[in-house]
Amino acid sequence: MHVSRRKLFAVVAAAGLATSGLAACGDGTQDDEAGGAAGDTIVLGFAQVGAESGWRTANTKSIQDSAKAAGIDLKFSDAQQKQENQIKNIRSYITQKVDVIAFSPVVESGWEPVLREAKEAGIPVVLTDRAIDSPDTSLYVTFLGSDFIEEGKRAANWLVQEYQGKNETVNIVELQGTTGSAPAIDRKEGFAQGIAANPNFKIIASQTGEFTRAKGKEVMQAFLQSNPDIDVLYAHNDDMALGAIQAIEEAGKKPGVDIKIISIDGVKDAFQAMVDGKINVVVECNPLLGPQLMDVVKKVVAGETVEKRILTEEGVFTQDQAAAALPNRQY
Ligand code: AHR
Numbered sequence: 001m002h003v004s005r006r007k008l009f010a011v012v013a014a015a016g017l018a019t020s021g022l023a024a025c026g027d028g029t030q031d032d033e034a035g036g037a038a039g040d041t042i043v044l045g046f047a048q049v050g051a052e053s054g055w056r057t058a059n060t061k062s063i064q065d066s067a068k069a070a071g072i073d074l075k076f077s078d079a080q081q082k083q084e085n086q087i088k089n090i091r092s093y094i095t096q097k098v099d100v101i102a103f104s105p106v107v108e109s110g111w112e113p114v115l116r117e118a119k120e121a122g123i124p125v126v127l128t129d130r131a132i133d134s135p136d137t138s139l140y141v142t143f144l145g146s147d148f149i150e151e152g153k154r155a156a157n158w159l160v161q162e163y164q165g166k167n168e169t170v171n172i173v174e175l176q177g178t179t180g181s182a183p184a185i186d187r188k189e190g191f192a193q194g195i196a197a198n199p200n201f202k203i204i205a206s207q208t209g210e211f212t213r214a215k216g217k218e219v220m221q222a223f224l225q226s227n228p229d230i231d232v233l234y235a236h237n238d239d240m241a242l243g244a245i246q247a248i249e250e251a252g253k254k255p256g257v258d259i260k261i262i263s264i265d266g267v268k269d270a271f272q273a274m275v276d277g278k279i280n281v282v283v284e285c286n287p288l289l290g291p292q293l294m295d296v297v298k299k300v301v302a303g304e305t306v307e308k309r310i311l312t313e314e315g316v317f318t319q320d321q322a323a324a325a326l327p328n329r330q331y
Pocket of ligand 1: 054130183236
């Protein structure tokens with residue numbers, strides 16, 4: 001008689017060892033409870049946020065390509081930016097008894113009940129890209145992704161340097177990401193911390209653009225109508241910045257010149273906008289998490305220890321670096 005991967009994870013989790021990453025076992029025998037794949041093929045259920053941005057499209061492709069290359073049976077779902085859909089999708093993976101569940105939480109809070117269900121079912125959970133707001137870290141094996149507070153600080157650092165030695169008021173408008181999501185909360189906070197020392201920097205308007213081009217454009221139009229003196233736009237992602245550029249141009253202003261633009265992600269279109277002088281700086285956020293995720297999944301299934309927090313490495317790109325970097329951008 002063999003012990004299935006999930007049964008062993010349940011025992012290990014109950015013993016409080018899940019936080020060390022010792023989560024499951026590759027027992028080398030056929031798993032009678034495996035979610036649809038025979039024998040030792042690992043089954044991974046991935047509950048994606050949606051397809052809201054160029055970043056997300058690249059992230060999805062990276063996960064799909066990497067699963068294929070790693071020989072992992074991927075069950076993929078798209079929650080269309082709705083937490084209730086994502087919870088349903090995670091529950092479906094629990095019912096299907098997959099070996100590992102990974103997901104990028106659409107918002108930070110409200111995950112404990114469904115993650116407890118996964119834990120009780122003995123299914124290890126990997127957070128990718130976005131964290132959850134819960135003191136119970138035993139609900140997931142690891143969190144793989146960027147430091148969004150650091151990204152916000154990097155965005156602010158560029159601004160601080162840009163206005164160094166100038167004693168003038170700088171009116172900033174902010175396009176926030178999805179309300180309640182980790183990147184929206186942390187990028188706002190990191191940026192606010194970064195500009196706090198200089199009272200000349202004033203955030204005169206801040207609203208969600210939901211990480212999409214359409215909403216970024218719409219909210220920027222409203223900003224422009226109610227604020228005639230905008231100096232800087234801080235957009236929490238490239239898609240919103242690119243939408244806002246259209247609004248700025250339609251209002252007869254020059255993006256990147258009349259209104260300086262700081263963005264986050266680093267998709268090709270944003271690099272092109274930097275080459276065109278329309279975005280001033282991009283703080284990179286790497287969506288190519290697939291290879292690292294598949295490594296983590298294999299380790300978890302093999303019962304190996306994984307770090308509780310796996311950080312991705314990222315840079316900052318300015319207009320003078322954009323043309324050289326553009327041909328090498330992978331997303
Ligand atoms: O969680 C990462 C963020 O989500 C990206 O910055 C944004 O483009 C995406 O939609």
